[in-house]
Amino acid sequence: MTNKYYEFFCPVKVIAGKAALEHIPYELTGMAAKRPMIVTDKGVRAAGLLEPVIAACEESGLEITTIYDDVPPDSSTTVVRDIAGIYRQEKCDSIIAVGGGSAIDTGKAVNILVSEGGDDIAKYSGAGVLKHPLKPFFVVPTTAGTGSEVTSVAVITDEAKGVKLPFTSSFLLPNAAIIDPRMTLTLPPHITAATAMDAMTHATEAFTCMAKNPLSDAYATAAIKKISQSLLQVMDNPKDSDGRLELAQASTMAGIAFSNSMVGLVHALGHATGAVCHLPHGLCMSLYLPYALEYNLETIREPLGELLLYLEGPEVFAATPASRRAEASISAIRKLRDALYKRCQLPRTLKETGKVTEAQLDHIAEMALDDGSIMFNPKEVTLEDARSVLRRAWA
Template identity: 55%
Template sequence: MLLLPSYYEFHNPVRIISGKKALDNLPSELESLGAKRPLVITDKGVSNAGLIKFIIDAFKESEMTIAAIFDEVPPDSSIKVVNTLAGIFTANRCDSIVAVGGGSVIDTAKGVNIVVTEKSDDLMKFIGAEMLKKPMKPLIVIPTTSGTGSEVTCVAVISDTDRDVKMAFSSNHLMPKVAVLDPRMTLTLPPHITAATAMDAMTHAVESYIGLQKNPFSDIHAMAAIRMIAENIITVVKDGKNEQARLAMANASCAAGAAFSNSMVGVVHSMGHALGGVCHIPHGVAMSIFLPYGLEYNMHKVGDAIGEILLPLAGSEIYAATPVAERPEKTVAVIRELRDELYNQAKLPRTLKEANVSPDKFEKIAQMAINDGSAIFNPEELEYEDAIGVLKKAYE
């Protein structure tokens, strides 16, 4: 029986445009938002892959001018580049933002939107949850990876390298207005990044399905995402040019983003953020490493929910053939098999040892993990010794 939480909130105001030639609707979408001069924000990876051409082509025969294109966003969104972009936004009389890229580009775009809306270059005043009160400039996001789900989340993380802090912002005003999912934008992703980002999306969906604030609406998004990922992940890793599978993964990532943005993530993200912070392991790789261990850690609390994941993950035949009591363990086993396949296909590490993480970093990672905001939303409490335990299990 589906148990309704005693209270929940679900919010996803993002218009999602998905499919063939979806990008070509960009000018009309901007127009309907009252925008005339968009600032396009992207990074070198995207522009070197030739993807900006699709954006420029989309504006041909329209009556809209791209006010500026900035393609120098670094891998970690920083306040310096945010302020530079805010200056360009003002100088070029921009009225809207189009973000083309992965997590850092999208976070940077959200950061620029805070600066130009609040007219303040000191973002420290706005860090925290729900501290931003003003409606922002129209933001359209075109993801070029299928993993972060940032196109439908209300969160941005910007680092201040001078003060050595990562500033986290969470506000409904940070939500983009439109997400454009066009299969052309992910066709050139190499297999390793495809695999890592897909496991990021998978983790979003899985953790949101077992999270403290899961609810019927987040569950629907999470289950749809898990099914699409399970059915397409190996195809996109083996055959990156498969447009249908790429589009399915873009949709899955977006659905998983909507799910976790509402029900939140847990221990896998706490550990993964910390591993990224201490050892600079890419986020998707960290998610893939910790996912089975995070599920095992929560098994005694949310075993039923973990068992339900088996249906979209492995399909109806395996689900029906597995006794109810064995479904939680089977879910973890199927995820392990998937990781083995991704290791064989794309050398995606399965353990901390395979990712060259030294055990002498464990204390620092554990300390950072328990201070990560996602830990509070995990079904089970995460204390320092618990985090050390997860790290030891994930080592080899």
């Protein structure tokens, strides 16, 4: 008998496809919610993405009680407290987060306060603090990358202490994630590319890191196939709503995969680079993915080789000798990055970003070594290893 063991959990109802937004009123009513609050940011509102959500609810006779549209890119404890105050004042009974990672994380944190009580969100920081289900919570992602709609984690900055507070609980998972192609149709090309590469990294690391399991593998491979088949099509034809839906679904599937199997070195380096150089997360993922895979190559040769089928399709997979498939998978990812660079100048190296200096690499390496993701990387990463991957990713 082996010691093999895994856990897999995803109770989020996924509502995906054409006219998915129009299911929100029914889902809210099913949970006896009548006074929803929308939590979003100015960019989402300016892009006109709230209108179809509001129209879908109003058409069914469900009024949106209040809208908070000032979530900053890096949400804070003060913002969470303020939104919770408005929620209580307006006697809301449910939350709909519309946006990317920050709006969704803010929605999760607000839900803690309005369900558990109090004004100090820091009190609920950590793992397993929450013991009861929270208020009805729905998420409408407007990017196709973070997968936050299916993760049980939120990160909120405590401005006073200057630290990022993590919140982890299965009760943070939304009751439903609504994936509607209308919500990502107007995403600019470089954000489409970076967020899709974020999802690609989630899936690739989920499939190759230590906590991989048969169920997360199924989601990860399906996500990689969808991204490989649709990303360049969408880049060439941004109004391709079928392709947009494929990417949005891939992002959710990759989210389900990595939240059940964790990620590794790419994320450790990416989190550190984001903190030191303020580069967008998706861009960091795209930057580091091939270099981290090369570093891990001998430990992940078999699963990485399997991914060639989903990256390049059955003909290429069959024509590539088994012993060369892992390298071919890395080449396929490099090829995709080159194509994205050609279409929207998504940087492939740290130097190409123009926002990182060589002098910062040591600091990034040190920070990456303390990142939680590194624990699940299949190979033990030393400081010198991290430096060497960074040097390769430099130029």
